[in-house]
Amino acid sequence: MNIELNIEKLVFGGDGLGFIDGKAYFVEGALPGERVLARITNDKKNYGKARLIRVFEPSPERVTPPCPYIQACGGCQYQHLHYENELRWKEAQVRESFLKGFGDSVPPIRPIRRSPKELGYRQSITLHRTVKTNQKPHRLAFIGRDNYSFVFIDNCLLADEALKTVFASEHALGKYESKRIFKVERGKGIVSSEEDRLYRVLLENELLWGHSRGFFQNNLGVTEMVAKELSEIIRDINPSRFIDLYAGVGTFSILSARKVPELCCFEESIYAIDCLKRNLKERNLSAAIFKGRVEQTFPNFWLGNREEGTLIFLDPPRLGITRELAEFFSKAEKISDIVYLACDLQILIRDLRILLSKGRYQITSVVPFDMFPRTKHLEVLARLKRV
Template identity: 25%
Template sequence: MEKVRLKIEKLIYGGSGTGFLEGLPVFVPMTVPGDEIECGIVKRHRGYAEGVMLKMLGPSPNRALPKCEHFGRCGGCQWQHMDYASQLLWKQLIVEEQLKRIGKFEAPNVLPSIPSPKIWGYRSRIKLHKDGQGRAGFYAGGTHDLIEVKECLIADVEAIKRTPSFFTQINQEQNEVLRTEVAAAVKGLGAETVLELYCGNGNLTFPLAKVVKNMTAADSSRSAIDNAVKEARKNRVKNINFICQPSKAVMNHLARFHNKFDLLVVDPPRNGCKEIIEGIKRLRPEAIVYISCNPSTLARDLKDMGAFGYVLESSQPIDMFPQTFHIETITKMILKQ
């Protein structure tokens, strides 16, 4: 194995640190910007290399002592070895880097990350795996090798008992912040008629309904929509029209009949909303609020939207997932007149 001295300069989406070997990026897990390490080159690719830390030569001042005995083997957390202020900063910088590199935005307005009220014990649900011997635990990073665990420090004590039939946010306290921030963004845009796609069980729909005149909210999950309709009836919310249809079908139908909306709100899964880009082009809402959990697909989709007249106003990272590289963002796009 080739051994080199490497200084870690940045973090990438996925969690690894990056150093440069004669200009070649080398991605090294479990490192922090500022670390000086002896690195073993595991594999060279065209344009980058994969490495592993063999020896710490000089630790970064931003290093922290991991709390979990399984950290480094369990695939659940990637950043327990870094102080929380640095986690927040690098989430902001990673969103900015993705918007520049993938989205081709020269100077994206990425705001400082909103911290989580809790950085431990915040997960409201977890998924444990079992092996043939009946042991329960998590998979090691990048494998199906089971690591038996007795507790998870980022999960609350009741997490294992919760198994919702549709998607819900895992960080309940930070979810309230998310709902408040999205509602404030929509209210600030002055929208009256709103289309929300990938609405789930109405997590964002109900706070938005309080600040707009009329909403149409759609999701492909029957159980999620049924739950949302029950919630609306229970609370006598009458300005929401729920639709159980895939987002692409909804967009095509609305565009065909020339429906108009002031604002589009999307909260797609990790693979983004590429399926509705053509529908956005036809519907042309005045503004878009895009909630994303993947800055790479966010940047790709925003680039496509920019091609037919939308400009990036701001992107707000919100930390739903402390101790990990995962990033939630609220991004506003405005249609140029």
């Protein structure tokens, strides 16, 4: 079924929002101020989702997407919008999300930090097997907008130039390998998840170890900006102990907290822990390293090591922290400051509501970072202080 409607605003995720007889419709690819024709793809009782067919009255903000694969791929939600306007809408979405989550208690939200690079910033890409489980070389592909078809491309505009050779090449995947991750090794080319080896990443003039099968931040320029913001918070708080939860290879402990008297790093990945130890050793830094799931190791540690002057830094995966860990923080004694870096805005709101539920903390600042330009994703840094 097709519908015709006016688009009022962009919502979190990048869809244009319009109404027909009071019912909300989220139209992929539509912009505020436009009158559009759209095809309903999912019709619920209280709302519907639709795909753009035609724009009758285009917005002055609309631009022609530079990517030739934009219709099939679906990885970018904002290529039809000038980058300055994308930033404006993303910041508005952060403000609206906090308003919905906290009402009159909305914390101070600072302007969004733009990425130094609008395109060509991704340091890794994931491509998927496109043939059945044989091990013959074949071209890999992105998963399409429909979540099941394959999209073969010659280049991704978001990817670092060094990754360009990966797209048109053929790759022989292992029998149980459904996808392969490719990463940039600065000055040496490409590493992939097929390999089991270390590689180097340059951040703020620091050469850090990463692992071909482990995690590392994708946008190095914005990662440096986050590290500088965290450094300023640390200087302001002047903690005696920095606890890095989901520490990874130690990126933020090293870039931001190396001068704190005591470092404690909690990490589950064996690949990350190996890199973390190497990165600390090369800089003659000492840290207590706790291996295992943060949700288990940290509460046990804290109950026997509660100290004033401790800054907790949370940088969890996209799913955020567990409800149990959030509730532990909400009731824990002697934690004076928490800094939470989230890569999913709605998950952050969920977790912050639990952290604040016992009245022990207040949010003193929120800083959005455009870690993933041209896509719906961004990262948000929230600072909490004990009341």
